[in-house]
Each structure stands twice: as structure tokens, then as C-alpha cells.
Amino acid sequence: MRVEMDHVWRTYRVGDEEVVALRDATVAIESGEMVAVIGPSGSGKSTFLQLIGLLDSPSSGDVRFDARDVGSLPDRVRTQVRLESLGFVFQRFHLLNQLSALENVMLPMEAAGLGFDERHLRASDLLDQVGLGDRLHFKPAQLSGGQRQRVAVARAVANSPSVLLADEPTGELHTEDKSRVLDLFQTLNRQGRTIVIVTHDPDVAAVAQRRVEIRDGRLRG
Amino acid sequence: MDLRTLARYATIGNVVNMIAIGTDQPDRVVERINDLGSLAAWTPAQLVREAQQASASGIAIDWILIGLTLGVAGLFVNTMLSHSVSERRAEFAVLRAIGFPSRWIVSTVALESLSITVVAGVIAVVISLIFGWAINATVAAQYGLESLFRVDSSLLILIFGLAAALGVVSGVAPARKAASVDPVEVLRET
Numbered sequence: 001m002r003v004e005m006d007h008v009w010r011t012y013r014v015g016d017e018e019v020v021a022l023r024d025a026t027v028a029i030e031s032g033e034m035v036a037v038i039g040p041s042g043s044g045k046s047t048f049l050q051l052i053g054l055l056d057s058p059s060s061g062d063v064r065f066d067a068r069d070v071g072s073l074p075d076r077v078r079t080q081v082r083l084e085s086l087g088f089v090f091q092r093f094h095l096l097n098q099l100s101a102l103e104n105v106m107l108p109m110e111a112a113g114l115g116f117d118e119r120h121l122r123a124s125d126l127l128d129q130v131g132l133g134d135r136l137h138f139k140p141a142q143l144s145g146g147q148r149q150r151v152a153v154a155r156a157v158a159n160s161p162s163v164l165l166a167d168e169p170t171g172e173l174h175t176e177d178k179s180r181v182l183d184l185f186q187t188l189n190r191q192g193r194t195i196v197i198v199t200h201d202p203d204v205a206a207v208a209q210r211r212v213e214i215r216d217g218r219l220r221g
Numbered sequence: 222m223d224l225r226t227l228a229r230y231a232t233i234g235n236v237v238n239m240i241a242i243g244t245d246q247p248d249r250v251v252e253r254i255n256d257l258g259s260l261a262a263w264t265p266a267q268l269v270r271e272a273q274q275a276s277a278s279g280i281a282i283d284w285i286l287i288g289l290t291l292g293v294a295g296l297f298v299n300t301m302l303s304h305s306v307s308e309r310r311a312e313f314a315v316l317r318a319i320g321f322p323s324r325w326i327v328s329t330v331a332l333e334s335l336s337i338t339v340v341a342g343v344i345a346v347v348i349s350l351i352f353g354w355a356i357n358a359t360v361a362a363q364y365g366l367e368s369l370f371r372v373d374s375s376l377l378i379l380i381f382g383l384a385a386a387l388g389v390v391s392g393v394a395p396a397r398k399a400a401s402v403d404p405v406e407v408l409r410e411t
Contacts, residue, residue, distance in 0.1 A: 046409070055318060055404050076322065083320025090408060094315045111321045155319075 001066050001085060001162040001194055003029040003052050005219075008061030008071070010047050021047040023217040025061070029196060031162070034189040036208035037198045044217040045198040046167060052196065053086055053165045054078040065163075083111055087156030091168035093148040095140040101127055101151045102136040108158040126154040130184060146177025153184050163194045170204055182207050291383060294341070295391040302334055302395035313399045314407035323400040330399045334392025335385060342384030346377060 010022040022044045029035050029052075039045050050056040051063055054070060063071030070081055087108075095104045105123035114122075127136055130150040132143075140148050149169060156164055166185070170178040178201075186207055189195050197204055205211050213220040244250045247264040254262035263271070306313070313326055353370030361369040 050405050053318075055408075079317070079320055079322050082318070086320075088318050090315075094311065094408070096312055096315065107316070108319050111316075111319060111325070159320075 002031050002064075003163060003194065003196070004062070004064040004067075005048075005052065006062040006064065008051060008058040008063060010044075010051060010056065010217075011059045020217050022051065022058075022214075022219075025217075025219045027212060027219055029194060031194055032189070032192050033210060034185070034195040034208045035197070036205040036211045037196060037214060038200060038205050038211055039214035040200065043214045045200075045214050047217075048214060048219075049165055049167050049196065049198045052163075053088060054082050083108065083159060085161050085163060087159070087161040087164045089149070089152050089156045089164065089166040089169045091171040093140070093145075093152045093172075095148055095151055095155070097140050100137045100139055101132060101143065101147075101154075104140070104151055105154045105158055108155060112159050123154070123158065126158060127151065130154045131180070144177065145173050146180055149173060149177065149181050150184065153181065153188075157188060157193070161193070163196065164188060166195070166197045166199075168199055168201075169197060170199070170201060178203065287383075291387055294338070295387050298334055298337055298388065298391040299394060301337075302330065302392060303398065305333075306330065306395045306399045309399070310402050310407050313402040314404040317402060318404040318408065326400040327396040330396035331389060331392040334395070335388035338384045338388030338391070339381065342381050345384075346380060 005025045005027045008022060008025040009020070012019045012021060025048065037045050037048055047056065051058055051071065054063070054073075058071050061071070062069050065081070065085065070078065073081070095101075096107070099107070102120070102123050105126055106119040109119040109122060124133070124136060127133055130153060132147060132150055132154070135143060135147060138147075140151070143151065149172075153169075156166075164185070169185070170181055173181060182204060185195055185197065195208075197208060199205055242250060247266075251262040251264050251267075254260050316326060317323075350372065353372070356370050357368045361367065
């Protein structure tokens with residue numbers, strides 16, 4: 001899926017002051033591309049990801065998926081697009097602690113209305129693919145950071161989204177875990193998924209085919 | 222004859238405090254007895270009317286107490302769920318980000334509320350049945366009665382209905398609060 005931003009601005013009002021998080025951002029991410037969005041803290045990287053992840057709406061400008069304007073859709077429709085087309089990986093994993101690894105991965109499929117047996121089978125298979133086939137019933141607290149992030153990746157691709165969005169996915173991982181998670185992203189990209197990774201880690205940026213830099217809310221590259 | 226005279230002749234001491242009189246002219250008999258001054262007399266119709274009034278005021282007090290209890294229980298469930306929703310903001314934010322619709326989150330929280338009150342209703346009924354059984358086994362026998370407590374199935378259905386309604390009403394505000402979680406804001410914080 002081709003993801004585009006066309007002259008997107010995102011501004012917030014903090015008290016009487018207007019804060020510009022993203023300025024006139026125009027970028028196109030081709031289908032199957034792996035892009036690293038780099039920049040210092042507070043530069044607007046997360047805002048960028050939230051806008052193409054349809055978690056936020058632009059103040060002006062368009063966000064398009066395969067030429068369809070999705071940025072200004074009503075919340076209900078954006079939620080449906082997120083469910084069908086997007087997968088999220090967060091820095092702090094954001095797994096549900098009371099659920100097992102298997103149940104966490106089954107969640108997006110439940111939202112998509114799949115039956116229990118199919119959810120169970122697909123989640124088991126996905127966890128097997130990320131090397132956690134022997135940890136299906138472990139709770140997040142019983143897993144290492146790297147294992148948790150691999151569960152989060154499995155959850156993100158549970159509904160076979162065409163775009164995977166990751167916000168500092170290796171920010172809390174040790175070198176070995178970081179390497180395994182990056183391998184996973186590369187494998188998913190080779191399978192044809194569009195991947196957008198927000199990071200300030202040069203190692204992560206190095207595995208991407210293209211880098212987009214954000215500074216003070218402005219896109220470069 | 223007044224009661225003191227009757228008690229003396231019949232050697233009944235203070236045991237008897239109510240005497241039923243069979244008559245074709247109850248109004249006239251009541252008038253005559255009341256004239257004696259030491260007894261109070263009622264016709265059957267007056268007795269039924271007074272019993273109905275006493276029963277009606279008793280029922281009204283019961284419903285006021287039930288209403289107060291339900292109000293307090295509803296506030297408790299509402300407060301508890303609101304607290305729980307506040308603590309689970311990150312969870313709801315993740316669910317929203319994944320693609321769970323708002324209505325799914327609303328119905329999940331409402332279902333939690335419903336479950337709490339229905340389970341509480343079941344526990345309350347079980348406790349009532351145990352107390353009722355204990356009262357029948359001990360107190361009823363002292364009055365020479367077979368039972369003082371009788372299971373009323375329509376009342377039980379009403380209790381579960383009220384519990385379910387209470388659950389839905391108390392869960393509305395927390396459910397809406399959960400569904401209105403902004404994933405961007407919460408995921409930035411956590």
C-alpha cells in the first residue's frame with residue numbers, strides 16, 4: 001500500500017500558544033518500502049507516525065493510502081482502516097499484562113471478528129514464526145524485553161496489515177534482542193510489507209532502504 | 222363485661238389481650254364495648270383496613286430502603302469501575318490503536334458492570350435464602366408456625382432484573398469514559 005502525506009500540518013494549542021508539531025510535510029512511501037524516520041527527540045517523529053497511523057488527524061493537508069484520502073475520515077472509519085491495513089509496534093510494547101502472549105496476539109483478530117479456532121491457530125503460528133512457539137502461555141511479565149517486543153510484532157501483523165508502523169521499537173532492548181527484532185522487520189519487509197520505523201538509533205536506520213529526517217517538524221529526504 | 226371482670230371470672234390472668242366476638246351487628250357491638258371504656262373494639266372491616274394501611278406503609282418503607290440500598294450500590298459500582306477504567310487507560314488506548322471500535326469498548330465495560338451486579342445479586346439471594354432457612358428453623362417454631370420466610374420466585378426475578386438494570390445504569394459513565402480514551406495522548410504518557 002502506498003502511503004502519502006501531502007502538505008500536512010499538525011498544530012496543537014497549548015494554553016494561548018500554538019505549537020507546530022509538523023510543518024508542511026509531503027512524502028510518499030511506496031508499497032513494500034522500508035523507511036526509517038529519524039530525528040532528535042521532540043522533532044515531530046511520533047506525530048508523523050500517529051498521522052500516517054490514523055491515530056491523529058492533520059490540521060491541514062491530506063494523508064492518503066493508495067490515493068484514498070484517509071486523514072479526514074470519521075473516527076469509526078479510521079478505526080476500521082487501522083484494523084484492516086495497519087499494524088503498530090510501540091517502544092514499550094504495550095502488551096496487555098493480564099493476557100498470555102497467545103491471547104495478546106489473538107486480540108486484533110478478535111476485533112476483526114475471526115472465530116476462536118482460527119485466531120488460536122494463527123496466533124500460535126505467528127508466535128512460532130517469531131521464535132516464541134514455546135512461550136505461548138507466558139504472561140508479558142514472564143518474558144524478556146526482546147521476547148515482549150517479538151510478541152508485539154506478532155500482534156501487529158496478526159491481521160496481515162499491508163503497513164507496519166513502529167515507534168522506537170528497539171528503544172528498550174539490549175543489543176542481541178535489538179538484532180532479533182530488526183531481523184524480524186527485515187523478514188516482514190521481504191514478504192512485501194511496507195514498514196515505517198521511527199527511531200533515533202543509527203543501527204535501526206541502517207537496515208531501512210530509505211531515511212526520512214525530521215527536524216523541528218520539517219521533513220527532509 | 223369489661224376485660225378486668227372477664228379476667229377475674231374466667232381466671233385467665235393477663236394471658237388474653239384480644240377477644241373475638243361473633244355477632245350479626247358488629248357496629249352496634251363495637252359501639253357498646255367502646256362505651257365500657259376499658260376495651261378498644263373494631264369491626265372486621267376496620268381491622269382489615271388497618272392491617273392494609275400498616276402493610277402498605279411497611280411496603281413503602283421497604284421500597285425506600287431498597288431504593289437507598291440500590292443507589293448506594295450503584296454509586297459504589299460506578300466509582301469502582303471509574304477507578305478501574307482510569308487505571309486501564311493504556312489498555313483501552315492500545316485496543317483503540319489496534320482497531321477495536323468504541324462501541325466494543327463501551328459494551329465490554331458495560332458487561333463488566335453487569336457481571337458485577339448480577340454476581341452480587343446471586344450472592345445476596347443465596348445469603349437471603351440461608352437467613353430465611355435459619356429463621357424458619359429457629360424463630361418460626363417459637364411462634365408455632367411452620368415458616369416465616371417463603372421463597373417468592375417473582376421477587377427473585379425482580380431482584381435479578383433490578384441488579385441487571387443497576388449494572389447497566391452504573392456502567393454507562395465508566396464505559397463512555399473508557400471509549401473516549403485518546404490513544405495518542407495515553408501512549409505518549411506511558
